[in-house]
Amino acid sequence: MDSKTNLIVNYLPQNMTQDEFKSLFGSIGDIESCKLVRDKITGQSLGYGFVNYSDPNDADKAINTLNGLKLQTKTIKVSYARPSSASIRDANLYVSxxxxxxxxxxxxxxxxxxxxxxxxxxLLDQATGVSRGVGFIRFDKRIEAEEAIKGLNGQKPLGAAEPITVKFANNPSQ
Incomplete structure (x- = not known):
């Protein structure tokens, strides 16, 4: 799939429907496909979706026109969907x-x-099944992981006796 026509749209209002999503982006140009992503079990919108335009110029126009648009309480983000780029690959955090x-x-x-x-x-202790106080979190994007490090590294979560350490996991393939 050509990434010059395929867009990812983040921070959509939870109650936006597939039809509303399609008509908003369809107003820019000819859409080949668009999909509002929903939770497989509850069917609830996950607040993001993909739009694939027929023409790369329309995709570019959609970014320039609709990125930063306010919808209800949300400001939507429209960008090229790049599969498996570094922005996704390095979004794995190690928490201790x-x-x-x-x-x-x-x-x-x-x-x-x-x-x-x-x-x-x-991670659980093999013998006791009790948490070892260590975990991994993989975000959708590296920028989100960076924000989580800024916000949580050295902080004490509720009920914690000591601050937690949040950093990038060394091995991205884990």
Whole structure:
């Protein structure tokens, strides 16, 4: 797929419908496909989507026209969808010093304010099954991971006795 015609749109209002999404971007030019991404289980909008234009000029125009547009309480972000670029590859964080009682879900809630989490896991002690206080969080984009480091590294989450350490995971393939 040519990345010059394929756009990703972030920060869409939760209640925006596929039809509204399509008509907004269709007003710029001829759309080959567009997809509002939804949670597979609940069907709820995840607040982002993809638009593929027939003509690269229309994609460029959509970025210039619609990026930064305010929709309800959100400011949408329109950019080229580049699969597996460095911006995605290096978005994996290593977190240590987590409270042993913190669940994976609670860890995700803590980090989700900074962006869209792709995967997360907490390492458990093989013998006891108790959290080792170490986890990994993979964000959708490197910039989101950077924001999470800025916001959370050295902070004490609720119920934590010590500050947590948040840094990029050394091995991006993990």
């Amino acid at each position: 010093g987590l409270p042993k009682t913190m669940s994976q879900k609670e860890m995700e809630q803590l980090f989700s304010q900074y962006g869209r989490i792709i995967t997360s896991r907490i």
